């Protein structure tokens with residue numbers, strides 16, 4: 422008897438699917454028509470409470486890749502609700518130009534991120550301070566170009582002593598030691614205790630944290646936020662104590678340097694202490710900017726060098742060409758120094774292409790709209806969080822032929838540059854909040870890369886073929902290689 426009704430099952434399923442699709446479509450359309458007739462950007466249908474978080478969690482993709490997939494479905498300006506946070510994702514050069522140039526002023530602020538708030542003394546740094554007079558004053562602070570060449574020589578010496586090297590680990594510790602020199606000058610003992618704190622801050626700032634996405638949830642606050650906050654504050658106060666000691670030591674030495682007619686401006690701390698007297702800078706601000714230097718200014722360029730080396734090992738033709746160039750330019754000298762680095766034209770193409778495919782900050786640093794604004798007919802309410810997907814823009818097939826292929830020659834005879842004016846190529850962002858450490862980061866990356874390929878021939882371990890090299894990424898505040906790069 423029951424079998425008589427089996428034919429009804431597919432019909433019922435079809436009817437249910439049709440009804441659900443109509444409801445979803447209606448809700449999607451409704452959400453793209455805001456009150457007052459302006460449209461809101463399109464986006465996927467959201468669930469109560471979590472909004473679109475489940476769509477980000479689908480698959481094993483990292484956020485910048487998953488957001489790029491969603492943008493292919495919903496368009497280069499897409500609206501998502503991430504927990505309680507209304508969010509807009511920008512994924513094309515044309516829209517990036519709207520947000521980072523035409524309406525840059527409205528999107529020049531940073532959202533409130535609880536971990537960043539603790540780490541940077543309530544936004545007293547450059548990267549997370551809201552847009553306003555304080556940020557303007559801090560942006561004027563010149564981030565230093567340290568004495569790099571001695572450090573490079575140390576790196577070369579270290580590689581020379583080892584038959585097999587882990588380039589990932591080596592670049593990490595090299596980057597940290599350069600940053601310590603740039604920030605504090607010659608320090609020895611504090612360096613070792615300070616750096617592990619920085620690593621912990623990195624972990625706490627990385628990714629999309631639940632506490633950040635549900636700021637009003639008392640339950641979440643009780644279950645996770647309070648414990649996480651306590652841990653972060655403990656780590657922060659230990660890092661703070663070390664910085665205090667370093668500053669006090671410097672102040673003691675500084676008076677004798679200045680009394681002897683010297684200038685204390687060889688490192689970032691010296692420069693900031695000079696500004697303290699003229700620009701009304703407090704110790705809190707000095708410590709916040711030093712933390713910026715460690716958090717934004719160390720891993721970024723070392724990760725870039727690592728990706729460049731990975732691509733060179735994967736593409737022996739490019740490695741050979743780059744190596745031939747650097748050996749020709751520096752052969753008479755025996756050392757790679759900064760003076761002739763501009764002559765390495767092919768290496769510049771290699772670095773440009775590396776940053777196109779592997780921008781270390783693929784979603785930049787989030788921005789926030791100051792006021793409600795209509796951009797090209799789409800209404801963006803005040804306090805909307807904005808992510809510009811630099812990773813997706815840098816490989817948009819509308820602007821790049823064969824975008825997934827590593828081809829440094831694509832930049833030959835092209836005027837496309839890092840400056841943030843070519844909106845289809847934005848490894849350093851654009852507009853007011855564009856990276857202030859660009860020149861310093863690029864100089865270090867060129868010099869390291871040139872040294873690595875000038876002094877050494879590189880080979881993958883265990884007879885690995887170039888095409889088998891694992892190029893997977895790991896997400897954090899910066900995107901690194903998932904597995905370490907080892908050289909035989």
Ligand code: HEM
Nearest residue numbers: 547548717718721722782786849850851854855856858862
């Ligand atoms: C290869 C190296 C680097 C890359 C690719 C890079 C990339 C970026 C990106 C994409 C942003 C966000 C820009 C935006 O929101 O539009 C940024 C911001 C920032 N970067 Fe870099 N960066 C690098 C090196 C450095 C270095 C060496 C320093 C410091 C010495 C530094 C300090 C900063 C700071 C302070 C900000 C925040 C600026 C603000 O909010 O006003 N960066 N960087």
